[in-house]
Amino acid sequence: MSNRTDEFFSRLRADQALPHGRKWAEQQGAIGAGIAESDFGTATFIKERLARAVQEDLLSYLPDNLAELASEACSELYRTRFGWTFPTSWVRATPDVLSALHIALEIFPQHTPVIIPSPWYSPFPGVCESMNREVVSVPMPNGFDLELLADSLRVPGSIVLLCNPHNPTGEVLDRETLTQLAELAERHDAYLFVDEIHAPLVYAGSTHIPFASISPEAAQRSITAISPSKGWNLPGLKAAHAIIPNDQLRGHWDRLDRHPVRSGSPLGAIGIASAYSDEGLAWLDELILRFDSNRKLLTAQLNESLPLAQYREPQATYLAWINFADYELDVSPAEFLLQRAGVATVPGGACGTQFAHHIRFNFATSPENIERAIAGAAAALTR
Ligand SMILES: Cc1ncc(COP(=O)(O)O)c(C=O)c1O
Structure with a gap:
């Protein structure tokens, strides 16, 4: 690859350590748990x-x-x-x-x-x-x-x-x-x-x-x-x-x-x-197992660290719909998590006006990121 090509591609990423995409670019510096993209990329053969x-x-x-x-x-x-x-x-x-x-x-x-x-x-x-x-x-x-x-x-x-x-x-x-x-x-x-x-x-x-x-x-x-x-x-x-x-x-x-x-x-x-x-389907089946393990990790983390959050484990996909109403926050939970815990999620209000107390959390990421996000949220809520 020519230097110009290297330079061209390096300019496409704000942070070389992070995956491409909108999820991480949306709120720079925050854990990207918003837009429905996965950090696991796609299959090599594809x-x-x-x-x-x-x-x-x-x-x-x-x-x-x-x-x-x-x-x-x-x-x-x-x-x-x-x-x-x-x-x-x-x-x-x-x-x-x-x-x-x-x-x-x-x-x-x-x-x-x-x-x-x-x-x-x-x-x-x-x-x-x-x-x-x-x-x-x-x-x-x-x-x-x-x-x-x-x-x-x-x-x-x-x-x-x-x-x-x-x-x-x-x-x-x-x-x-x-x-x-x-x-x-x-x-x-x-x-x-x-x-x-x-x-x-x-x-x-x-x-x-x-x-x-x-x-x-x-x-x-x-x-x-x-x-x-x-x-x-x-x-x-x-x-x-x-x-x-x-x-x-x-x-x-x-x-x-x-x-x-x-x-x-x-x-x-x-x-x-x-x-x-x-x-492609064999690759998908492996991926579902990884998502499933993240899903269980998130449930365990929420039970342990955010006991007032209401949450039903999803039967499909890598999105968690979490209700923070019982925390009685002054601002929306999405705003709170972004400002106080550095976690970017989708605000529930975007999914319907009745759902302002919810967030949509994307767990298609590493277990470490899930743990960091929930620990950060728990710490911010007890400050
Ligand atoms: C339910 C649903 N429909 C549609 C889309 C967007 O899909 P597309 O990019 O194919 O329009 C998404 C993306 O997250 C989605 O979750």
């Missing part, structure tokens, strides 16, 4: 394939054969891991899950409200509002609640934004709940945008069941989005898929993305096909 793709000038627009390879990998992932079989003709490439949401919302008439259970993944309402959609927040402080959702489904044709497994709570919905949800949607003529981006990261003891696999009717009422961004830590590839079983909705999608301008890239398709391969 990096090798991406490097080779660059060497072989695979930097064109997305050719059909590569798009098909990625669609097949997506369909295989669902068949083998999640028990839902569908043809690749239902799969559409899209840069990321939020782009998929954007296109999906364009399909439905402007006046249809978007129902979002909260706490929510913080960008969801902003995407809807940027498209002049009415957002109906349905606070669910005790986990997913069908009765609360049913009360909000007043306008026929409403769109429900379902996140399963859930960010930030880590809840994984069981078959009975999904079946009742499908019946509810049928009764109220509701459609669902189902964000399954965290589905690859479910811990032993829980099972991810795709909403669309519940019944043919559920499939017809849903658009499902998935990507390797979280499981394989590849958000920068801008590579995701939407699965659209309903012919009419798919036709509409294709008319909106005719060129297609909002599809994927060759590097993205290679990332997807590699991540969802047997080798």
Whole structure:
């Protein structure tokens, strides 16, 4: 590498000792426990394939054969891991899950409200509002609640934004709940945008069941989005898929993305096909074990050092949703932890106004960082 190249890359990192990414760069000097990126990087073989793709000038627009390879990998992932079989003709490439949401919302008439259970993944309402959609927040402080959702489904044709497994709570919905949800949607003529981006990261003891696999009717009422961004830590590839079983909705999608301008890239398709391969899944299984051990460590640390924090261990993903209400802080816990303990988290208020006493803590980091963060928080709270 030339000196200029070395210099170029060294300028990309504020601190050479820290991983690339936004999580650590966001609040310099603080422990990065906010944005959903992982410090464990991605699989070496995926990096090798991406490097080779660059060497072989695979930097064109997305050719059909590569798009098909990625669609097949997506369909295989669902068949083998999640028990839902569908043809690749239902799969559409899209840069990321939020782009998929954007296109999906364009399909439905402007006046249809978007129902979002909260706490929510913080960008969801902003995407809807940027498209002049009415957002109906349905606070669910005790986990997913069908009765609360049913009360909000007043306008026929409403769109429900379902996140399963859930960010930030880590809840994984069981078959009975999904079946009742499908019946509810049928009764109220509701459609669902189902964000399954965290589905690859479910811990032993829980099972991810795709909403669309519940019944043919559920499939017809849903658009499902998935990507390797979280499981394989590849958000920068801008590579995701939407699965659209309903012919009419798919036709509409294709008319909106005719060129297609909002599809994927060759590097993205290679990332997807590699991540969802047997080798990629074996790597993922190892990673889940590391996350699981962090999850247990965090639970033990919270019990020991922050006994007033209310916390339910997540069933999936590396995000912990922690309630600090009983500490009766003068400022939000996210602000407190950043200023007094040097720990950067996502403020609960960003996930819904009712959740100002919460934080979302990302534990996809070293055990030492988890221990440092919790010890720092405990020390600040007793000062
Ligand atoms: C639930 C959920 N949806 C979507 C995203 C963003 O995904 P993408 O980068 O593919 O839009 C995230 C990222 O953290 C997420 O947690």
